[in-house]
Amino acid sequence: SYVLAQPPSVSVAPGKTATITCGGNNIGSKNVHWYQQKPGQAPVLVIYYDRGRPSGIPERFSGSNSGNTATLTISRVEAGDEADYYCQVWDSSSDHLVFGGGTKLTVL
Amino acid sequence: QVKLVESGGGVVQPGRSLRLSCAASGFTFSSYGMHWVRQAPGKGLEWVAVVIYDGTKKYYTDSVKGRFSISRDNSKNTLSLQMNSLRADDSALYYCAKAEGQLLETIDFWGQGTLVAVSS
Numbered sequence: 001s002y003v004l005a006q007p008p009s010v011s012v013a014p015g016k017t018a019t020i021t022c023g024g025n026n027i028g029s030k031n032v033h034w035y036q037q038k039p040g041q042a043p044v045l046v047i048y049y050d051r052g053r054p055s056g057i058p059e060r061f062s063g064s065n066s067g068n069t070a071t072l073t074i075s076r077v078e079a080g081d082e083a084d085y086y087c088q089v090w091d092s093s094s095d096h097l098v099f100g101g102g103t104k105l106t107v108l
Numbered sequence: 109q110v111k112l113v114e115s116g117g118g119v120v121q122p123g124r125s126l127r128l129s130c131a132a133s134g135f136t137f138s139s140y141g142m143h144w145v146r147q148a149p150g151k152g153l154e155w156v157a158v159v160i161y162d163g164t165k166k167y168y169t170d171s172v173k174g175r176f177s178i179s180r181d182n183s184k185n186t187l188s189l190q191m192n193s194l195r196a197d198d199s200a201l202y203y204c205a206k207a208e209g210q211l212l213e214t215i216d217f218w219g220q221g222t223l224v225a226v227s228s
Contacts, residue, residue, distance in 0.1 A: 001170070033214040035153070042203060042218035043153065054216065086153050090213030095167040097143065097155040097213070 002091040004100035011106045018074040020103045022087030025068060030089045032070040034063060037102075038083045046085075047072060074105070082107045110134040110217040112204045117222030120194055128222055130187040130204030138162070138182040141207035143215055144189050146200035146224075156202070157189065158212050167212075172198075194226045 005023040012018040022032060032050050035043035045054050047063035050070065060075045074081055087100040116128040130142070144156040157168045157178040166178050177190040187204055201221040208216035 031213060035215075037153075042220055043215075044218075045208070045214065045216050048208060048214050048216070084152075088153075088214065090211075096169060097145075097158065097215075099153045099155060102152040 001094055001096060002089065002098050004087055004089065004098055006085075006087060006100040006103045008101070009104045009106065011108055012074075012077050013108045014077055014079060016077055018077050018081070018105055020072040020074075020085050020087075020105065022070040022072070022100050023068055024070070024089065027068055027070050027089065028066045030065075030091075032063065032065045033088045034061075034072045035086045035088065036081075036083045037086065043086065077105075077107055079107050081105060110206060112206065112217060112219030114202065114204045114219045114222035117202065117224045119225045119227060121228050122195055122226055124194055125190070125192045126194060126224060128189040128191065128202055128204075128224070130219060132185045132187065132204075132206070135206065137180075137185040139210075141212040142178075142180060142187045143205040143207060143212075144178060144187075145203045145205055145215070145218075146198075147203070147221075148197075148200040151200075154200070158207070159187070160212065161210075191224070194224075196226050199224060199226045 034047040037043040050065040051063045111133045113131045143158045159166045159178045175193045203221045204219040205215040206217040208214045
């Protein structure tokens with residue numbers, strides 16, 4: 001089955017840029033989606049189809065996808081961005097939805 | 109606005125059954141695929157199952173295949189998950205979630221979840 005690899009944690013200072021990676025075999029050929037989950041809350045879709053932003057998601061959130069790595073970038077990080085972030089793809093070879101293991105973003 | 113409300117969780121002994129339900133509102137339920145996703149305490153998200161808009165196709169993660177059954181009633185805007193032969197590692201918060209667009213491949217709205225604890 002398809003596997004997505006994320007770093008367990010990323011730390012960034014307020015106002016700086018956070019980069020969270022999601023690795024997978026030829027992931028650039030798939031559509032990647034990203035979710036933000038704050039403690040005690042349900043996940044929220046922040047990026048879909050590699051780089052699309054749902055309504056209400058700040059422009060500070062952006063995504064890219066190429067080769068074996070997809071990336072979520074959060075510019076001008078704020079304290080409120082502290083959360084777990086999950087990447088996700090649909091594996092059409094198995095008809096399974098696959099999540100990465102999640103990355104905890106800490107704002108220093 | 110989209111609203112998904114799960115119910116049916118609780119404490120159950122290993123080997124027993126439980127049925128989860130999700131009441132949907134605020135969108136045309138019969139037009140969208142629906143997922144179940146679970147999250148064990150302190151762990152990451154794990155996809156469980158999906159059913160397409162008309163209920164004719166269903167897909168499951170390997171660990172629940174043959175034990176869980178996803179279904180929907182479009183006349184009642186309700187999604188269900190029948191869970192049989194429950195095991196301790198099925199213990200988790202179970203989220204009902206709406207597929208985005210006409211495809212199954214991503215989720216744009218989530219419920220708040222219902223907690224399942226499998227314990228003797």
